[in-house]
Amino acid sequence: MIKRLNIYLKEMYPPFLRGSLSLILFFEIYFITLLSNHIVPKSIGIQEFVGVFTVFGFWLALRIADEFKDYETDKINFPSRALPSGRVTKKDLKVLLIIDYAIIIILNLVFMNNIIYFAALIIYGILMSLWFFAKKYIQPNLVLALITHNPVELILDYYVISFACIKYNLPVFTKTTLLICVTLYFPALAWEISRKIKAPEDENQYVTYSILFGYKKATMFVLLVILCEMITTNLLVYKIYINTSAYLISMLMIGILTIRYLWLVYNGLEFIKNPKKFKLGKRVEIYLYVTMLLVLVMEIVNLFIR
Structure with a gap:
């Protein structure tokens, strides 16, 4: 066993x-x-x-x-x-x-x-x-x-x-904890949907969101979810750094997080143009892992500057 x-x-x-x-x-x-x-x-x-x-x-x-x-x-x-x-x-x-x-x-x-x-x-x-x-x-x-x-x-x-x-x-249960919760939930939701989006040629009897809604609409929904995550993440960054002396660090983190979002948008649009080029779920998974690491690094840096 x-x-x-x-x-x-x-x-x-x-x-x-x-x-x-x-x-x-x-x-x-x-x-x-x-x-x-x-x-x-x-x-x-x-x-x-x-x-x-x-x-x-x-x-x-x-x-x-x-x-x-x-x-x-x-x-x-x-x-x-x-x-x-x-x-x-x-x-x-x-x-x-x-x-x-x-x-x-x-x-x-x-x-x-x-x-x-x-x-x-x-x-x-x-x-x-x-x-x-x-x-x-x-x-x-x-x-x-x-x-x-x-x-x-x-x-x-x-x-x-x-x-x-x-x-x-x-x-x-506060507005802040709710904001944290939904911010961390959005990437997980995007990944759950994206891993069940396939190119038309790759579809089989396994039911996917691309079968139900078409791969273009399903991909756009993933990008919309990630946009919501981008907005709430920046709100959290602002809330963490407000009333601290680390204004420049907060602006740097917002810039890095924005680049990360734009990278996924680019990949989403590329997938819509050519769905056989790569698996969308893998790119969203990378996005999810990078997001977790970036936020954790931001938090550790914040601990040292306080």
Whole structure:
């Protein structure tokens, strides 16, 4: 079983890559929550790293749940993947899922201060894995699946936000925390849509947004989502740096973030002109990772200049 699970993780959920992303995402949200309230974190300890592992473990749980949910269609559309190909079994993944949930639940009960928000995250994740008890309506409807499943990213963001706010005696639900949440949600939404946009020649029986709406309209919607993210990101940068002596740094960050946005707009327009040139989802994924790193770097720089 261990050998089979190692094959699965290597192919479907590389621990080092996903662990690095979990670390970056957690501290991106954690620092931006504090800095937007003009608070410098006093210490980083075991709670923060339990939070990082919770992000990692929760993403893993969603990945495994998707294996079960999409098993029949994956046998047709992605037969070479670990589970459909038989290189890992459903029993293996059930054991991994139980261990994963057990670890993050125990760690949160012992160390974390935001159990209610953690419970909301876990309950929503379980409901997602069960198609909210409406599989026959949600599974064949890509838009309905997006509406019901994608908000889990918002709940995950609020899990981290709530930890930071409770630790530093801040209100959890404010205009600022809402701004943070939607700003971080937009790139995830853009990626979720873009990875299901294909060139007409590449379409098959796998339902995509490009089949439903056409690849041009679907791509323009992705660019609109990213425009919203660009606006809210700049608002956050302004809020973080207002009343500080780092005006020039804030202008530099806004400039860099704008260039990043223009790069994706250029790629989106290139994809519309020639959809066979590259996969849009890969470019949006790069945009997502670069955004996370840029914001985290901005936050760390801000900590040193305060």
